[in-house]
Amino acid sequence: MTAETFVRFCRKTVRRFVRDTSGNIAVTFAIALLPILAFVGAGIDYSRANAARSSMQAALDSTALMLSRDLAQGTITSTDIPTKASAYFKALYTSADAKGIGVNVSYTAATTTTASNIQLTASGQIVTQFMKLAGFPTMDFSTKATTTWGDVKMRVALALDNTGSMASSNKMTALQNAVAGSGGLIDQLSALAKAPGDVYISVVPFAKVVNVGESNYAQNWLDWTDWQNPPTVQPANGSYQAAIPNGSFSQAQWDMVGPGSSCPFKSSNGFSYFGCVSGPTTGSASVSTIPKTGDANAGQICPGYDSASHSYYNGCWTTTKTSTVVTYCTGSSCKCSNGANESCTCTGTSGTSGYTCKVNTYTKTWVANAKSTWTGCVADRTQPNDANAVSPSTSDVTTLFPANQHMENNTQYCSSSASTKLAPIVPLSYNWNSLKSAVNAMQPTGGTNQAIGLAWAVQSLIPNGVLGAPAEAASTTYNRVIILLSDGLNTEDRWPEYGNGSSQASGNPIDARQALLCSNLKNTKDAKGNSMYTIYTIQVNTSSPADPTSTVLQNCASSPDKFYMLTSSSQIVTTFNSIGTALSKLRVAK
Structure with a gap:
């Protein structure tokens, strides 16, 4: 059969096929087959491109982190970044589908207000297997990664x-x-x-x-409350309270303690855990009586070391004679019980309610040591x-x-x-x-x-x-x-x-x-x-x-x-x- 005869035969056959209404489902399927195949092929090609892009993103992220690590540790300089970026990326990105791979890098050094920054972009393409039938021989894709970091510094206490x-x-x-x-x-x-x-x-x-x-x-973050105060009942001190006076004195007799008096504190008695010392400076010698006229630090009542709190009271009370009071006595005689080495004036008949003793009383002012004597605790x-x-x-x-x-x-x-x-x-x-x-x-x-x-x-x-x-x-x-x-x-x-x-x-x-x-x-x-x-x-x-x-x-x-x-x-x-x-x-x- 000649070519001309074959062409006439094909034309005749096509005209007959078109006039034939008994095969219209097959005709419809044949017409639809091409776009169906195109859509399926496009999905396959898209999946290949997406897989190549995902792999590229992972490789780019790792490259960015390794570059920032190298810069932070000083193993590379900024001029090494392009070469090192290319080397890291090529070693990490091994997609067989991707073609025409390109990587670009941008580095911004840290300033006083901004951190160091690396921006990486990469691009590539795949050769399509199905979409080329629709006129798209390749599919392009790209991705980017950014890492920002500062200098990592260490502070250890x-x-x-x-x-x-x-x-x-x-x-x-x-x-x-x-x-x-x-x-x-x-x-x-x-x-x-x-x-x-x-x-x-x-x-x-x-x-x-x-x-x-x-x-x-001289720092303003120091609290001088305990330093400046005399022994007092401090909060949350339980049974270890610093109380005054103590020893052989009652609270009512505190106003009678002055020069020559016995020390009103005894560490072995009651709540008091300190005694008396000879002066206001730390380390002064222990004394049993308050210094009297003629002694150094006359009239000063200095509590000294507190064995309960393991601390030193930083100062003394200074005493000033103020007046004379009457103390009523009971029993067959009256004895001035302020412990002072001073005479008491007693009047009346012994054993009667009118028998009284007149004793000196004292005003007391606490004077704390200068802050400059503090040792740093x-x-x-x-x-x-x-x-x-x-x-x-x-x-x-x-x-x-x-x-x-x-x-x-x-x-x-x-x-x-x-x-x-x-x-x-x-x-x-x-x-x-x-x-x-x-x-x-x-x-x-x-x-x-x-x-x-x-x-x-x-x-x-x-x-x-x-x-x-x-x-x-x-x-x-x-x-x-x-x-x-x-x-x-x-x-x-x-x-x-x-x-x-x-x-x-x-x-x-x-x-x-x-x-x-x-x-x-x-x-x-x-x-x-x-x-x-x-x-x-x-x-x-x-x-x-x-x-x-x-x-x-x-x-x-x-x-x-x-x-x-x-x-x-x-x-x-x-x-x-x-x-x-x-x-x-x-x-x-x-």
């Missing part, structure tokens, strides 16, 4: 037990080696700093109190602010820090002349040699109050706070870390009825206050909703018999893996090394 028990089992020496020794925590953390200020460390030695430094006596803040990190305000005295003249075992622990001085707090610093010197100067002294160490560790991290921590830049990510180490259970704090220096009162009230502080700190969030502080706690348990596990320390840690129970002093070094290793990653913030 070390709250370190400096109590007397740290002298046993070589614990203090082990602690000093772990923190300030060669390869210790300070060396580990200082190695992370690419520039001054990348890493800061503060040191907070604690016992019952902390030492913020005597040079701070502060006690727990007034509740409830002992259990939070609220900033002090002069309009609310309960937010201020009580100045305290701590004295225990005949030693004023914050005094520069003390043989075993409680070392002062070192605010955040990157002077590594000074930090090491401060740690190596620590000496075991006093009783245990972990809560005050923790409270001041937090204060040391508060920007522009009482300890002058540097401001925090909005474009910077900060890792704020607290490491709290103690070798014993809490035994005393500001409130004498909570503990006597050897043990706590029933119900563990000191632990209860600390537990509340820990809870408040762990629930404190930053602007991004993340925990503000990471807390590590360490219990050094070398006692025999061993102390129980400290529940308050265990629960204070940010997570179970951040609590360490040590049974020998040698473990202190390895534990701090482990914590230092955990802190040695500067993390990139997405």
